[in-house]
Amino acid sequence: MIYNTIEQRLRVAVTAVLPDASVDSVLVRPCPEAKFGDYQANALMGLAKERKMNPRQLATSVLEKLDVTDLCDKVDVAGPGFLNFRVKSAAMAAELQEAMAGGPLFLMKAVSPRTVVLDFSSPNVAKPMHVGHIRSTILGECLARAQRLLGHHAITDNHIGDWGTAFGKLLLGWKREVNREALQRDPISEMERIYKSINAACDADEALYEQARLELAKLQAGDAENLAIWREMIALSEVQFDTIYKRLGVKFDHTLGESFYNPRLPEVVQKLVAAGLAKESDGAIKVFFDDVPELKEHPAVIQKSDGAATYTTTDLATLEYRMATWSPDEIVYVTDGRQQQHFKEIFTTFRRWMPDAKVKLTHVWFGSILGEDGKPFKTRSGETVKLAELLDEAEERAFRVVSEKNPTASEEERKEIARIVGLGAVKYADMLPNRQSDYVFSWDKMLAFNGNTAPYLLYAYTRIRGIFRKAQEAGQTPSGGKLALVAPQEIALARHMLNFGLVLQAVVDDCRPNYLCNYLYELAGYFTGFYENCPVLKAAEGVERETRLALCMLTAQVLRQGLEVLGIETTEKM
RNA sequence: GCGCUCGUAGCUCAGUUGGAUAGAGCAACGGAUUUCUAAUCCGUUGGUCGUGGGUUCGAAUCCCGCCGGGCGCACCA
Numbered sequence: 001m002i003y004n005t006i007e008q009r010l011r012v013a014v015t016a017v018l019p020d021a022s023v024d025s026v027l028v029r030p031c032p033e034a035k036f037g038d039y040q041a042n043a044l045m046g047l048a049k050e051r052k053m054n055p056r057q058l059a060t061s062v063l064e065k066l067d068v069t070d071l072c073d074k075v076d077v078a079g080p081g082f083l084n085f086r087v088k089s090a091a092m093a094a095e096l097q098e099a100m101a102g103g104p105l106f107l108m109k110a111v112s113p114r115t116v117v118l119d120f121s122s123p124n125v126a127k128p129m130h131v132g133h134i135r136s137t138i139l140g141e142c143l144a145r146a147q148r149l150l151g152h153h154a155i156t157d158n159h160i161g162d163w164g165t166a167f168g169k170l171l172l173g174w175k176r177e178v179n180r181e182a183l184q185r186d187p188i189s190e191m192e193r194i195y196k197s198i199n200a201a202c203d204a205d206e207a208l209y210e211q212a213r214l215e216l217a218k219l220q221a222g223d224a225e226n227l228a229i230w231r232e233m234i235a236l237s238e239v240q241f242d243t244i245y246k247r248l249g250v251k252f253d254h255t256l257g258e259s260f261y262n263p264r265l266p267e268v269v270q271k272l273v274a275a276g277l278a279k280e281s282d283g284a285i286k287v288f289f290d291d292v293p294e295l296k297e298h299p300a301v302i303q304k305s306d307g308a309a310t311y312t313t314t315d316l317a318t319l320e321y322r323m324a325t326w327s328p329d330e331i332v333y334v335t336d337g338r339q340q341q342h343f344k345e346i347f348t349t350f351r352r353w354m355p356d357a358k359v360k361l362t363h364v365w366f367g368s369i370l371g372e373d374g375k376p377f378k379t380r381s382g383e384t385v386k387l388a389e390l391l392d393e394a395e396e397r398a399f400r401v402v403s404e405k406n407p408t409a410s411e412e413e414r415k416e417i418a419r420i421v422g423l424g425a426v427k428y429a430d431m432l433p434n435r436q437s438d439y440v441f442s443w444d445k446m447l448a449f450n451g452n453t454a455p456y457l458l459y460a461y462t463r464i465r466g467i468f469r470k471a472q473e474a475g476q477t478p479s480g481g482k483l484a485l486v487a488p489q490e491i492a493l494a495r496h497m498l499n500f501g502l503v504l505q506a507v508v509d510d511c512r513p514n515y516l517c518n519y520l521y522e523l524a525g526y527f528t529g530f531y532e533n534c535p536v537l538k539a540a541e542g543v544e545r546e547t548r549l550a551l552c553m554l555t556a557q558v559l560r561q562g563l564e565v566l567g568i569e570t571t572e573k574m
Numbered sequence: 575g576c577g578c579u580c581g582u583a584g585c586u587c588a589g590u591u592g593g594a595u596a597g598a599g600c601a602a603c604g605g606a607u608u609u610c611u612a613a614u615c616c617g618u619u620g621g622u623c624g625u626g627g628g629u630u631c632g633a634a635u636c637c638c639g640c641c642g643g644g645c646g647c648a649c650c651a
Contacts, residue, residue, distance in 0.1 A: 079594050304649040311651050449613040451599040506590045
């Protein structure tokens with residue numbers, strides 16, 4: 001480990017005077033209130049409990065031996081046994097100076113990088129992407145970006161739904177009623193129309209349903225005509241996926257859909273049976289979970305009585321493939337919370353199947369998006385909201401606001417600002433709530449300039465950039481000279497910036513981008529306090545101006561970097 | 575019925591996993607502008623953290639009961 005942040009150096013210092021404590025067990029974190037100090041070690045409480053010591057006494061004895069005079073003005077024992085560190089402003093200034101000189105932006109790159117596979121988005125072929133895909137897509141992309149920024153190896157894999165029983169109906173419907181003109185004009189809508197039509201027809205007519213099953217069987221047996229139609233449906237869908245991902249700034253390293261694993265499924269079933277993990281029951285093959293209370297009543301079917309596999313089988317095959325191909329340290333699945341039970345089954349089965357595998361399996365689940373009425377988010381006519389249309393509306397609404405606030409800018413410029421603000425607003429609104437809670441989708445809230453929103457943060461960024469445009473005109477650019485933090489607003493801003501890496505680490509550890517959202521909002525708040533009280537170009541000169549220019553520059557960098565992790569672009573002007 | 579999950583200010587929500595006096599935004603009211611971009615800022619009002627017990631130095635957070643939402647319980651994915 002390389003300890004290059006203040007908080008890390010404090011951890012090392014405290015650990016050094018604690019016999020047989022590891023650095024990992026001594027957490028130092030930002031103080032809850034600035035008036036107490038800058039950093040706080042409160043893990044001593046836990047250690048005291050383990051050792052049956054009085055926590056205040058332990059803290060006092062640590063303090064007696066502790067040598068942090070190079071970093072701190074003073075260290076206090078407070079409350080029931082916290083150690084509060086007041087960091088020297090010179091030590092903070094030194095950190096800023098290092099970052100100004102091109103050092104890492106208040107974060108540590110991982111010394112031993114982990115390989116993390118992220119499975120997210122997973123849209124279905126022949127169907128439009130809708131709001132239901134946005135959280136998975138945006139959360140997954142953000143987690144991948146955060147992992148990479150911290151130096152880890154993130155592998156993104158889009159497990160698209162390109163196989164399964166729906167294709168029997170789709171093939172039958174396609175053969176009966178495909179409209180080539182409509183298909184050319186808007187392939188997704190035409191395929192959606194076909195599916196809805198044939199689905200209704202199958203519900204009404206048992207014989208048709210049987211025909212659909214035959215079409216599926218033919219596809220699975222490798223029938224040339226059905227394969228060709230199936231491939232065409234995939235190709236048409238991929239055009240849609242690519243368009244949306246490009247708009248959202250999302251990239252996948254791999255797109256290995258369900259069909260990719262199809263040839264492996266019989267073998268997976270065989271292996272599970274051979275290992276004694278699955279057994280025949282009512283003509284099907286199932287995995288039982290008698291020792292897992294919440295799964296006891298629900299064995300997982302891995303082969304239906306008609307011989308076909310299920311998505312449980314596919315997911316197990318996928319897991320096996322990912323282990324063999326990438327040997328990841330962790331696999332993260334980003335899906336709706338309604339699939340919790342499914343993933344519990346998958347993970348439980350996998351652990352029995354490969355008990356020696358050290359991989360961490362994480363189901364990162366999220367809640368639903370609700371309309372203003374508190375019910376699942378739908379259009380006025382009750383349809384699911386299509387993602388492409390949602391993004392269009394975001395840009396249109398942002399364009400109206402940009403045009404109102406900034407009527408003199410060219411239409412082209414306003415369009416570009418509206419694109420960044422509109423898409424940013426949607427993404428930010430999606431990542432701001434705790435992912436496990438449902439949230440109410442509100443255009444007015446996400447596009448507001450007050451409060452914790454993307455437009456607010458983007459505006460804060462443009463204000464800083466405005467200072468630099470002025471500074472450049474006046475020939476006042478940062479020279480890399482010595483810095484000194486004096487005003488309380490300068491110190492508060494600097495202190496908060498130093499915590500950027502800690503927050504990113506928390507985002508990665510808990511898979512919660514909302515920590516980063518709140519951090520950036522607070523950063524903007526501290527910057528505002530600084531901006532209102534500390535003139536940069538007007539009154540300041542010498543070291544004072546140099547320091548303030550550096551604070552502006554670094555705040556802008558952290559804001560831009562943080563927004564980039566969230567998948568949000570920045571703009572120079574609004 | 576079983577399981578998962580949630581209940582925090584009038585509204586929408588944070589609360590980094592057990593830490594100090596529970597925080598924002600909106601709404602309401604009162605202020606600040608010939609600006610470093612007012613798409614801004616400052617202030618005031620507002621809470622028995624659903625409820626009753628328990629665990630301990632310490633609970634919104636952990637455990638148990640109850641009340642009330644949401645979701646899941648297919649040989650669909």
